[in-house]
Amino acid sequence: MSRATPATRMLDGARVAYRLHSYDYDPAADNIGQAAAAALGIAAARMFKTLMIELDGKPACAILPADHELSMKKLAATLGGKHATLLAVTQAERITGYHVGGISPFGQKKRxxxxxxxxxxxxxxxYCNGGQRGLQVELAPQEIVRVLGATxxxxAAAG
Incomplete structure (x- = not known):
């Protein structure tokens, strides 16, 4: 597995300290993020998934714990929109340049x-995806906020 991805190149360019972790990706897993957390021996609350969203007709990105569901209402309000839905797989892959299961919030084709x-x-x-299936990046959450300008x-939905 290549360790150089658009995600790692973006992190390197931003001088972010991170560690890479590889694991055996299971496309048949019920919850890919929770399976990744189990494979790496960490709590699911530290494994963050990247979801690509359509917010009022435009793409956006949500990063949340793998063991939680996204509240579309909370996300829309957070990003100043009214209506949010998950992007279709083909749209998410086209916008990010990554394959589903390997979508990283870093190094996407379009900001x-x-x-x-x-x-x-x-x-x-x-932990969040490093830009390939089976590759996770471990980093300080403050760096995610800084590098992506994240809100x-x-x-996450309650419960």
């Missing part, structure tokens, strides 16, 4: 507004 769940800041480091808010 879009980003929201990250506030729970990320409860951890010294969190921090509670975007």
């Amino acid at each position: 879009v507004p980003v929201a990250i769940d506030a729970s990320a800041l409860e951890h010294a480091t969190v 921090v808010a509670q975007i």
Whole structure:
């Protein structure tokens, strides 16, 4: 597996300290993020998934714990929109340049507004996709906010 991806190149360019972690990607897993957390031996609350959203007709990105669901209402309000839905797989892949299961919030082909769940800041480091299936980046959540200009808010659904 190549360690150089658009995501790692973006992080390198921004002088972010991070660690890469590889694992055996299971496309049949019920929850890919939780499977990745289990494979790496970390709590699912530290494994953050990247979801591509259509917000009022424009793309946006949500980053939240793998063991939570996204509140579309909270996300829309956070990013100043009214209506949010998940992007179709083909649209998400075209906009990001990544394959589903390997979509990283870093190094996407097109910069879009980003929201990250506030729970990320409860951890010294969190994990998110490194731009390939089976590759995770471990970094300080403050670096995610800095590099992506992400808005921090509670975007995960309650419960």
